[in-house]
Amino acid sequence: AGKPKLHYFNGRGRMECIRWLLAAAGVEFEEKFIEQPEDLDKLRNDGSLMFQQVPMVEIDGMKLVQTRAILNYIATKYNLYGKDMKERALIDMYSEGVEDLGEMIMHLPLCPPDQKDAKIAQIKERTTNRYFPAFEKVLKNHGQDYLVGNKLSKADIHLVELLYYVEELDPSLLANFPLLKGLKARVSSLPAVKKFLQPGSQRKPPMDEKNLEEAKRIFRIK
Template sequence: ATNEDLPLPCAGRCEAIRMLLADQEQEWKEDVVTMELWQKGEHKKLTCLFGQLPKFQDGNVTLYQSNAILRHLARSFGLYGKDQQEAAQLDMVNDGVEDLRLKYAQLIYQNYEAAQLDMVNDGVEDLRLKYAQLIYQNYVSQGRICIGQEISFADYNLVELLRNHLVLAPGCLASFPLLAAYVERVAARPHLHTYLQSTAHRDRPINGNGKQ
């Protein structure tokens, strides 16, 4: 996996992929494309479909788009639900994560002022509430993960983004105790916890502009 088109080597869109691989006890190699190399243009034009990163190589399979990579890994490691119905629900959850991520990215890269931090608590309140309801329904009626009783690719994506929000505004999940507990529960999975405590994760900036 390679990092995305950002000024600093950072977690970026690859971090949920790293979390999934670490939790599934997989090893991987990263080749970071520096901004200097990227700006020369040849790498972007000649080797990157859609002219963007991340790029992921798995044997003979080359993939772009972080969510396509997550879904490929989900199919490879049985992280796509137990049946077609759960798979469809996981797609829904993951697409909802992208709505939340868009709001986060707008704050980080376009509106990062002290007064704008209210967006974390107010601008994404509706989406956080919807996820809180989803977790509550699943907590009561099925298991204790997002959809069904087993970890999925959507869990890594959602937990990674919510953890980013908690760095920016530590109290942003205070009104959603089940959602906060869900984040802690997933992050406490032994292999994932080891990765999240590693210097490789902790020393890597969350965002490419240094804002977090």
């Protein structure tokens, strides 16, 4: 089988967590960027997108859509999904918490200017009062290096990705969470992740105005 091929626009959006997971698993992947509305139309018309949406990943002969389906498949295949169903339940629970906060942060650039301050305040509040304390506590309770089963899993990778986004928003938000900072440093120094964090990797920069305009044009968002 060849390398997985990722179909998305050239930005973070809903594909970035997939790029992170593949990179952390040490899997090389190709990207086919959707640059014009017509590129998306073509994928839709040839039946490649079950629900007419991207992300889509070609892997092992399948055209997988839906972010979670793609992540679960990759995590299972590369042994980042726990050793039994109870570990997987924890990994899912933690991954979904990361996703909830990550989704709020991802949508921030789309927020109308007059609501932006309120949204940022809400994100900061949730970060420091709800999500970070929950994850810090998991690490504190068991005293291990990773969230589940004393071993790297997709939950750690998703959380560390989120920690980078929170840091972009406001580095001070991490201040009171020493174990999360420790996890971030630990995961960031894994060779595959370290490489992904270097300039020139397939990691995507923060969403700026230009990138947002491009996404709106391609996906015909008004």
